[in-house]
Amino acid sequence: MFAFTYHKPGDTGLAVELASRNPDAKFLAGGQTLIPTLKQRLAAPSDLVDLGALGDLRGISVCDEGVLVGAMTPHEAVASSPLMKAHIPALADLAGLIGDPAVRQLGTLGGSVANSDPSADYPAACLALGATVITDRRRIAAADFFLGLFETALEPSELITAIVFPAPQGAAYTKFRNPASRYAMAGVFIVRGTEDVRVAVTGVSGDGVFRWQEAEAALATDFSEAALGDIVLPAEGMISDMHGTGAYRAHLASVMARLAVRRMGVSPWPEQPL
Amino acid sequence: MSPISMTVNGVPVSAEIDPRTLLVQFLRDHLRLTGTHVGCDTSQCGACLVQLDGAAVKSCAVLVVQASGRTVTTIEGLAGSGALHPMQEAFREHHGLQCGFCTPGMIMAGLDMVRRHGPFLEADQVRTELEGNLCRCTGYHNIVTAIIAGARETAMPATRS
16 A cells, blocks of 8 residues: 555544645545555555544434434444334344444444445435434535535545434335445335335445435335336446446346335344345 | 554564554564465455454454554464364364365354354354355355354353263
8 A cells, every 4th residue: 555644633623633734634434445445556645544542433322313323333333233223223234234244343334424435335324314414513414415426525624423313214224235345236225204205225326325206206105015116217327337237236226125115014024134 | 653552362562663554464474473364455355354352353454553552362362372262173173164264264253253142153144144254165064063163162161071
C-alpha cells in the first residue's frame, strides 16, 4: 500500500479536525473495505484517521425516534443485539448476512454507509426504514444521503456519528449473495408501515440503492406476492458484470421482493438465511 | 514510524513500525509466529484468523497500529508448548485437514463459534459459519466433524475418556 500518516484521535472533534486539515485524509472505521482497498493500491490517502478509540460511537439504544446505532458499532453487535432483535429484527437479520463472521466482528455501520457501495446491505435498510444519518454537524435523511455509486451527501471531513432507525410495523430483508464476495447480487428491504409500503433495492442498479416505486404502489394496494405479479425492473442501467447481466439482476430483484413479502407473512420465519 | 505495544500470546511486545504494516505481517515477519498463514491477497480465505481481544478477525485486514494496546492470540498461543488445545486435538483425531494450510484459520474459526454459540454446534450451522474460511483440499466434511467434536471438548474436556 501507499504510504500515509496514521492518527488515532481520542475524541470526535479531534478526528474531524485532523481530517479537515488534510484534504486527502480518510477515516478508518472497521477497515474491512478500506484496508483491502489500500492493499490493492486502489486508494492513496495522505492520512488515515483511525476511529477505533472513539468508544462513544459504539452502542445500540432506544430513543424517541427509534433505534439509535452508533456509527462504530460492528455488524456482529447489531446482529446479536437483543434490543435490535426486539425492535427491528429485519435489521438484525441484515447485519448477520454481511460478509462473514470475521468481517462482521470489525466492519461497522458507519463505515458501510459512508462508503455507499452499490451492493452493500445497510443502505437498503436506511432507505426503506427512513433512517436519519447523524453526523458531527447535522442530520441527513437517508433519502437525501445516497447520491449514487460510492457517492453520499457527506462533505469532506464530515463524520457519521450515529444512525437512527424508526421501528417499523413489519419489515424483512432478503438477499441473494454473490457466493465469493458475499455482497448482494440483489437485496430487497421491504417495510410495511401503517400508511405505506417502502421497497428499497441494493446490489442491482449502477446508481446504487433506490426505492422501487412500482412495487411499493402494488404492495400498498394488496400486500401479497401475487400483487408483485409481472412487475419487473428494466434491465437498462442495472449492474452488468462477470457475475450477472442487468436483466439477471433485475429478475433477481423481483424474486427477492416476493421472498421478502412471503417471509413477512410466514410465522415462524425460515431459519436459514437465503 | 509509529510506536506500538500489545500482548501477543500472553507476552508483552512493543516496536516502532511503519503504519502500513498489517497485523499478519507483524506476527509472521517481526515476531516469527508463522503459524498464522496468508492464503490470499483479498481478505477472503480466512487462513490468517487470529483472536483480537478474544474475537476472531482477519489479521490481513487489520493494521498492526489498530491492534496497539490490545491482546492478540495466535494458533501458537492456544496451548502450552508441546500440548494441543482440545480444538487442535479434534482436528488431529478427526483428520480435519489434508495439506494443513487453512488449518490454523479453521481452528480459530471453530473456537470463535464456541465463543458465540457455545459447545453444542450443528453441522449446518458450522458450514454456514465457515463461509469466511476456504479449504481447497478436503471438501470440508472432516473439518465440520472436527469443529463439532472440538467445541464439546473445549467447553467440557471431562467428557473425553
